Amino acid sequence: MKRINSIKLKNFKFFYDEETLKFNKKNILVYGENGSGKSSLYWALYTFLQSSFKDDEGVKKYFDKENSQNLINKFVDDLQKDDAFIELELIDTNLQKTTTYKISKNIINTNKKEDTQIKKANLTSDFINYRLLSKIYDFKNSQDIDLWSFFEDYILDFIVFTESEYENLANFWEYLKKGLEKINNRYPTITSSIYKDFQSQITKFNEKMENLLNEISRNTNKLLQNAFKENIEIKFSYKKATYNDFLPNSKKRNHKTLPPKINIEVTFFDEKIDKPHTFLNEARLTAIALSIRFAILKNRLIRDDVLKILVLDDLLISLDMSKRFEVIDILLNDEDLKEYQKIILTHDRGFFNLMLQKINQFEWKIFEFYNKKENGIEKQCIKEYKDNLTKARELFENQDFDTSANYLRKEAESILKKFLDPNLKYINREFQNLEELIRRVKNELDNEFINKFNRVFKFTKKENEDLIFIYEKELLEKIDTDFENDNNLDPNQKGKLRGLKKKLFDFTKEYYEIKKVELEIFNELKKIKDRVLNPASHNSEAPLFKKEIEEAIELIHRLKEFLKDKKTKREIKPTQVNCSQNREVENSFPNWTSNIVIEPKEIIKNIRNTNS
Structure with missing residues (x-):
């Protein structure tokens, strides 16, 4: 490569x-x-x-x-x-x-x-800028979109034409648009071999253009519908290039090559739009233009290692x-x-x-x-x-601990916001403060385990619109008994209970391993929030020590790695605070503990409560 x-x-x-x-x-x-x-x-x-x-x-x-x-x-x-x-x-x-x-x-x-x-x-x-992109739809209301000039100026140079002595369609068109020159002061007659050969070249050019446009429209529509999620379909209407047409209202011919026209037909929600540039908004027009450009690029792909x-x-x-x-x-x-x-x-x-x-x-x-x-x-x-964590490290190396701490706070906020807003819908809006961010991320992580628990142990299918549970309530009550020796259970029921017991074991093991790391990180985050990640604390008389910043850098790195492939499963909006308000977050940190104790009976109780 x-x-x-x-x-x-x-x-x-x-x-x-x-x-x-x-x-x-x-x-x-x-x-x-x-x-x-x-x-x-x-x-x-x-x-x-x-x-x-x-x-x-x-x-x-x-x-x-x-x-x-x-x-x-x-x-x-x-x-x-x-x-x-x-x-x-x-x-x-x-x-x-x-x-x-x-x-x-x-x-x-x-x-x-x-x-x-x-x-x-x-x-x-390929090179694409906004000005070039707009040429695809920047036409007057009275005009139809005709992309021939766009193709002639920006596309034909890059369409390789191996079936001719001309290496690309641009060179081929340059030859054709000149038309036939006079020989002995006379144009070749329509029965001459020179004339017939030239007309066959015009035909070849039109065929090449039609095939190209069909391929581009196919890929354009794929992008519009699959990538842009638009209910839009485009089709190119190609009016062929001609040579030596009749002059208007005359039996004489023009001895010229007339260029083709490439119009766009747009269907929007199954309705044909005659002049899409006068009906569709600029965002949709840009989506069409981008889809066309990317489709053209796909058509130009060379598989060689270049x-x-x-x-x-x-x-x-x-x-x-x-x-x-x-x-x-x-x-x-x-x-x-x-x-x-x-x-x-x-x-x-x-x-x-x-x-x-x-x-x-x-x-x-x-x-x-x-x-x-x-x-x-x-x-x-x-x-x-350089990202905030890199800047914090460099400032730490230069003994600027206060500024390093400020960048660590920014990085912590960025990591937590990305988890809460993975699709960046609220990228230009602010969450209230760092404490709120930490609390909400912690709550979401807890909720995700509850949701996962329900997905694993609740139900799997619908039958006659009623939810059918994998494990019936009566059967679940047997999980903490000696069910293997229970003569009232058939082999199928015992098999279900074995499967449930294994799932409980696997879930508990996973819960322990992940929650252990999570609690360590968030408990440490709670400790350093006020001392290191609070800008107001940097103005106090107690100086920040090298060891504090060093540990904070390592912690923010661990937080970043821990949340790297995680994101909330539901939309978390920033808290809306009236600008006249000046209040603290109502719910402060929960009293998390690093002593993780999971009782199987408590899990069973949760299952029973859910199913009942």
Whole structure:
């Protein structure tokens, strides 16, 4: 598998002087303020891959200060402008072998015939930003959606066409749209072999486009219905490209190739929508556009072992929170997209925090982009993101115990909120305080064991709308007797009781093992809450000691690991507190004990009470 290991930029667009971003083969998440260089990274990667399809002169212009199309940082002096470049280090993760590619005014090694790695990467990678996405539905009310221009500008380059001397549909269309040239000042006649061959090429192009659109619409509808949970179905209506049509109201022909039209037909809850861009809201239109783009990407997949990147820049501006979850789920879990190194750029702090909660941070590198001014010149300021626990550890090493404790509190709150709100529905709302968070998480863990107990010992099926219990009440009463020697029980009943007894044993063992760890963690959390995790206590005369912080860091790490794969099974809303109120949580900590005693008779009593 190929991955970007690092990218080095010098004097390219917003990037001033030289900057190296170490990707370390990982996916990338970037939060960046507007004007911090975030989009410059997007265009650096795009320009780099696109260079594989250009000749040297087509690439050099971006780094030539004399060329009006150059992409050199405007603030660097003339001498520095001669040294602008983009450099990528790729790594083969299987062989652990690196290869460096570079584009600049003097060095270009991305477009050579003997090395097609970047060219193949360009064919299978994709770049999507909000502006590009909106082109799929940004039409006037009086217009029908026609996606031909979108396909011509952004898609055809990447559709490989192996049945022709032209390597992709874009090159094939470039040939066809020129039409036939005159020979001896006359166009070829319709009976000539040149004419017939050209018309057969037009037919081949239309067939290729129709097959492509059918495949895209099939995958689009899958995504809309399965991923976005929308009752929407789309269909492309393809009006074929033609050559040499009759002129209007005339017997003369136009001797031109007319482009096709690609209209979208949308069915919403089984009702056909004539102009979807005037009827559907922007969130649904964005869902359709995203589904089309992802479907196109799936159609472009190259199964070869080449670099595949998916770069997304401020993609979800118009989506509400529920739709953002669905997009994130596609990005993280879609089987086809798992092959891609994802580079996600956003200026939306809420979305950035949402991604932090959802991703496995061992598989991602996370950066924050800011801008700074030095001598009147704006420059990039790039920091590698660190979570609160990492910051707390670093501050602890630097003997800043008070600040370390504050970050530990933030991390504890984040861990507990994630458990209570696993779908992040209330990510922008606050729970009342840390004590409430701890209490509610503890209660939920207890409730989950009660619910699990009921699932194991209650009932399994419905019969004539009545609940049938696995274990009848009379039979349950025999569990704590010598039922093996009870002549009133048949073998089937005794078998049920043996099964129940084993389940009780297994459940009790599991309960003990998990609750022992849980109680240790939460009892320790209770102890350090007021002393270490309370900001007000840091202003007291009693200083925080190194040992206290060291133990707190270890405890928060244990809490994180303990709750890592757990989440509440029901929706837990934050407590609503009137802003004029200033009250403590009514229910403080229960008196938990680390002495776990489970009496089988008490369990049986619970079963009997439940069934009765």
